[in-house]
Amino acid sequence: MALNQEELLRSPAVWQPRSIEEAIGMKEEWGSAAVYTAGSTLLRTQWEAGTAAMPRHLIDLGSIASLSGIREEEGAIAIGPMTTLTDCRSSGLLAEHAPLLVDAVRNIAGWSVRNLATLGGNVVYRVGDAVPALIALNAKLEWHDGSRLLFESAEEWASSSYAVPRLLTSIRIPCEEDDPTSNTKRFFAFHKVGRREAFTPSLVTVAIQGEAEEDGTLTKLRIAAGGGQTTPVRMTRAEELLLGAKPDGAGLQQAFEAVLEQYEPRTDPFATDLYRKRTAANLVVAALWSQSPSNASKG
Amino acid sequence: MIDQTWAERAAGSKLECEVNGKAVSAEITPSTRLLSVIREDLGLTGTKRSCEIGRCGACMVLVDGKPVNSCLTMAYQCSGKKITTIEGLAGEEMLHPVQQSFLEEGGYQCGYCTPGMIISVAAMLAENPKPSMEQIEEHMSGNLCRCTGYGGILRSIERAIERGGQSDDRG
Known part of the structure; x- marks a missing residue:
């Protein structure tokens, strides 16, 4: 299984940063020659369709442990952007606090794609089907620009024009506790x-x-x-x-x-x-x- | 200036993983599709190439027991993982219960989608041995068949559920 030299030259270099800061540093260094990748399902289809060129560098966010997982945190459900859609689909916390998002995720692609694809990837795609659900849930997005954290609502994200390099680090859905005295x-x-x-x-x-x-x-x-x-x-x-x-x-x-x-x-x-x-x-x-x-x- | 520690962060061109229970070590560019690795480098042609955009499920394999489209998966995503293709689903002597069910119930016609179908059904039953029709439809929506009209496939799935579709042989 010798490596084809031509293929090696055509292929992107894949980088696996261990921290958010390292990932952002790489992106700043290589600019548009580098693309962050999560599950990479959308990227692969874009390359196959010819709607996007393979970049020179792929920055694989799967190697940053802090970007995955679903947890309850300060009155919100915090979802790491690298959490797969399958893990969102089967999450007890989301089923309890955000069944709307679970329903949305169930309707995205098929099971096997959801095993690779991530919620963060769907959000950053901007026209992903999770985005309307996150807007309806009044979700907040947390980004890192290399020096500080930035926050905006899912609604603001969808309508904004994105220019500064930044990395999505958390998706937060507010937990609204049921008021036992209320009839709503x-x-x-x-x-x-x-x-x-x-x-x-x-x-x-x-x-x-x-x-x-x-x-x-x-x-x-x-x-x-x-x-x-x-x-x-x-x-x-x-x-x-x-x-x-x-x-x-x-x-x-x-x-x-x-x-x-x-x-x-x-x-x-x-x-x-x-x-x-x-x-x-x-x-x-x-x-x-x-x-x-x-x-x-x-x- | 490029940080020197970044050199350690480069995914190398050596893929080390396990395929059908055997260790594999291969010189492969990290962005090579798993589908190409399986078919062209390892010669396991039971995994089929079809739509190449993750829609049809003909190239389905298990990665650490979960079904994924090998046309969407790249080599670096498989590093250290256990991959099971249709060739590795059953033991040496007998067909996997899901394969046996497809054979008995005529769950195929041209047969091109069948390896992917069987991989998905085996994974579904490993996770949930008695799925409802709604769950079957959800789990199988990523596998397309253009011949059977799905009747034979659904019969095969019902048969596999009856006989207990799980196997201990999965990776």
């Missing part, structure tokens, strides 16, 4: 529409996290919509219309119109923007309709 009930919904039932690229992805009183009055609500190459955004107009109200037919019609107006999908030859807008709006109002106590039994 939490609910969530995650819907992904693609061209196949399972293991499908998304055309439209919608994530909702909310809280409602016994009579259906919405006391908390966060809605995010993305899918395909559309950067996920919060549907703030629909949220404003629905907060404090019981989602009846007229209210949901207004929410439908608000999503139609605010959601601006990127199109491709497979689905028009109008189709995607209507799909997103339908998914949002159907989810809210079905969680309302007066409508749940009507299917």
Whole structure:
């Protein structure tokens, strides 16, 4: 098994830093010639498709132990970005505190890809299907720029333009404890529409996290919509219309119109923007309709 | 200036791992696909090359007991790992219970997806010996078959569940 010299010259050098500082140092040294890699599932498909060139250097973040794992920390669930999607899918902590994220992860690729792919990779991809769920969960992202930690919400990350080299070091989901004296009930919904039932690229992805009183009055609500190459955004107009109200037919019609107006999908030859807008709006109002106590039994 | 300690952080061009219970030491660039290592360097052609983007599951192998698409996995990710291909799933004398079930129930037609299917089913049953239909669909959604319509494959999985699809031979 002699090494092919030509292949050796074409192949990226793979570096396995032991610390966050070392990884950032490498990236600063080599700039655009170096790419951070986590599970590398997206990179490999991009190289195969020719949409990205193989870089000169790969910085493998799998060698930094502190970037993996799921733990409860200061009122939040802290997820290391190198945690695989499979580990997120099977996490008891996430099932208890963020079932919306578990549902989102279940809908990303297939089991074997999830064994390699990481939550951090999906977040940094920006249009990954975990991102709408993290926006709806009001998740915070922790980054390191080589000298200090930076914090921003998942919502800010999705809408920001990313320029300074930095490394995602933690994804934090706030833990909201149930108030035993309150009659409110939490609910969530995650819907992904693609061209196949399972293991499908998304055309439209919608994530909702909310809280409602016994009579259906919405006391908390966060809605995010993305899918395909559309950067996920919060549907703030629909949220404003629905907060404090019981989602009846007229209210949901207004929410439908608000999503139609605010959601601006990127199109491709497979689905028009109008189709995607209507799909997103339908998914949002159907989810809210079905969680309302007066409508749940009507299917 | 490049830190001198970084030299120690370079993944070398020697892959050392275990394939089907045997130690492997090979000169391979770290970004080489595991699929190429298995088929071209080790000559284990039971693992199939098909979509090459992780969608079809024909190249499925076990890495430390977990199914992964070998077309998406690079050599450096396998360093020190135990890899099981379709050739190493069963013992010397008998077929693996999942292989036997596919044979009895006609869980294949052209057979190209079959090694990957069997690897995924074996991994699923090792993790959960009695999966529900919903769990079967979730675990098998990364394996495509263009011939059977999946009826024979589902029958084979049911048969494997009945006979207890686990094996002690897995890596």
